[in-house]
Amino acid sequence: MGHGGILALLLDEAMGKACRFRDVRAVTAELTVQYLKPVRVDEEIVVEGFETDQKGRNLFLAGEIRNAAGEVLARGTGRFVVVGQKEKAAIEVQGA
Numbered sequence: 001m002g003h004g005g006i007l008a009l010l011l012d013e014a015m016g017k018a019c020r021f022r023d024v025r026a027v028t029a030e031l032t033v034q035y036l037k038p039v040r041v042d043e044e045i046v047v048e049g050f051e052t053d054q055k056g057r058n059l060f061l062a063g064e065i066r067n068a069a070g071e072v073l074a075r076g077t078g079r080f081v082v083v084g085q086k087e088k089a090a091i092e093v094q095g096a
Contacts, residue, residue: 002039007065011076014049015061019080021051026059026080033076044068057082 012031019026039045049063058079065074 002041004033004035007035007039007074008033008076010047010065011049011063011074012078014047014063015076015078016049016080018049018051018061019059019082020086022059022082023086024059024082025084025086026082028078029058029081030079031076032078033074035074037071037073039065039073040067045073052077 008031011033012028016026016028044067046066046068047063048066049061051059052062053060058081061078061080063076063078064072066072
């Protein structure tokens with residue numbers, strides 16, 4: 001069975017990646033995990049994160065871990081604080 005700390009890490013990472021759609025850097029301020037069913041380590045899982053709300057610098061996100069049959073095995077919610085804009089890589093134009 002999957003360790004609860006690893007499952008929390010997966011949910012935190014999935015929710016953190018959802019912040020990318022806003023082109024911001026954000027850090028986890030709060031994370032809550034509900035462990036609903038055992039997560040088998042010998043089966044594929046799907047981990048998804050999505051934004052649910054935004055208030056000032058606070059982004060509120062949720063995430064789910066599901067098995068191949070679509071059953072929700074764990075659910076998480078988090079509050080992420082925006083700490084800056086995501087830096088865009090400079091594009092260098094080679095001489096013509």
